Amino acid sequence: xxxxxxMEGPVTLSEEAFLTxxxxxxxxxxxxxxxxxxxxxxxxxxxxxxxxxxxxxxNKGFEATYRKETTSFHLxxxxxxxxxxxxxxxxxxxxxxxxxxxxxxxxxxxVNP
Amino acid sequence: xxxxxxxxxxLVTQMGNDKSIKCEQNLGHDTMYWYKQDSKKFLKIMxxxxxxxxxxxxxxxxxxxxxxxxxxxxxxxxxxxxxxxxxxxxxxxxxxxxSYEQYFGPGTRLTVT
Numbered sequence: 436x437x438x439x440x441x442m443e444g445p446v447t448l449s450e451e452a453f454l455t456x457x458x459x460x461x462x463x464x465x466x467x468x469x470x471x472x473x474x475x476x477x478x479x480x481x482x483x484x485x486x487x488x489x490x491x492x493x494n495k496g497f498e499a500t501y502r503k504e505t506t507s508f509h510l511x512x513x514x515x516x517x518x519x520x521x522x523x524x525x526x527x528x529x530x531x532x533x534x535x536x537x538x539x540x541x542x543x544x545x546v547n548p
Numbered sequence: 549x550x551x552x553x554x555x556x557x558x559l560v561t562q563m564g565n566d567k568s569i570k571c572e573q574n575l576g577h578d579t580m581y582w583y584k585q586d587s588k589k590f591l592k593i594m595x596x597x598x599x600x601x602x603x604x605x606x607x608x609x610x611x612x613x614x615x616x617x618x619x620x621x622x623x624x625x626x627x628x629x630x631x632x633x634x635x636x637x638x639x640x641x642x643x644x645x646x647s648y649e650q651y652f653g654p655g656t657r658l659t660v661t
Contacts, residue, residue, distance in 0.1 A: 467648050473589070478552075478638055478652035522589050528648035535581075535596060535604055536650060541589040 437462045441525045441539035448515055448546050456510040456542050458499075458525035466529035468492075468501055468508040469536070473522040482510075482523070515546045551575050552653035554639050560659045561629055569624045569656045571639030579603075580622040581640040581650065582614060591638075597622055598644070626658075634660045 442457040460466065467486045471479040483492030488503035497512045508525060525539040552573045561567055573580065581604075582594040595614045596604035602614070611627045622639060639653040 469649070471652075478654045479591075479640075479650075480652070481649055484649060524591065530648065535593050536648065538591045541591070543589070 437466070437527060437529055437537040439525050439527055439537055439539035441523075441542055443540075443542070444522075445543040445545060448544070450517055450546055450548050451514045452546075454510070454512040454515045454519075454544070456523055456525075456544070458508045458510065458539060460506050460508065460525075460527050462506075462527055462529045462537075464529045466527040468499070469526040469528075470497070470499055470508070470510050471524040471526060471538075473524065473541070475521070479524065515544070517546045517548050520544055520546045550654075552639060552641055552651050554637075554653040554656050556656060557654065558657050558659075560661065562661055563629055563631060565629050566625070566627045567629060567658070568626070569637055569639075569658070571622045571624070571653055573620055573639075573641040573651070573653075575641060575643070575651060576619075577641040577643045577651070578619060579642040579644055580616065580619075581642070582622065582624050583638040583640065583652075585636045585638060585655070587635070595622075595624075629658075629660045631660050634658055 438461045469484045470482040472482045483494040485492040485501035491500045499510045522541045526536045555570045579598045581596045597616045600616045613625045616622045636655045640650040642650045
């Protein structure tokens with residue numbers, strides 16, 4: 436079955452630091468890959484996505500590249516802000532009979548001023 | 549206009565009671581989901597409906613019963629509430645063929661005492 440493994444948190448950074456949150460996956464077929472973000476007290480929002488190998492998703496300064504050879508979709512941002520403090524979820528969906536999003540366990544990011 | 553709305557936002561009730569959570573989406577999407585998020589932020593899919601038809605029913609106690617009166621609504625009824633049902637419940641929706649991108653509601657925090 437499908438699975439997503441992302442780095443355990445919490446991650447604590449100072450403002451303007453570089454961020455990487457690792458995500459690797461196991462899936463049948465050719466999944467679409469996602470990063471969702473959950474700000475405190477809110478629901479999940481799609482941050483970025485990639486639907487095929489070597490695609491790069493980007494949004495709000497965050498980037499992630501779909502690496503089929505390493506089955507990875509690591510999230511990066513060059514300079515984090517306090518407002519980026521949230522829980523980040525890596526997810527995949529491979530469709531077919533397994534038509535559902537499979538989420539990682541989430542990584543809590545705290546950015547200090 | 550809120551794309552996916554849930555009511556109530558907070559629900560505090562006693563063990564043994566029956567309660568409902570309502571979800572409405574105005575995006576015209578044809579697939580809707582219920583997720584449960586535990587205290588460690590782990591997300592677990594519970595149900596999925598496509599065009600009012602149940603397509604995913606994970607190993608959820610039969611005290612939980614989803615109902616979809618129309619494509620825009622997916623309600624969750626819970627009988628005989630237990631302490632372990634305390635969690636945040638999220639509704640989400642998706643347009644078939646849209647690269648599996650899901651839109652989430654703000655969540656309902658259920659506390660069973």
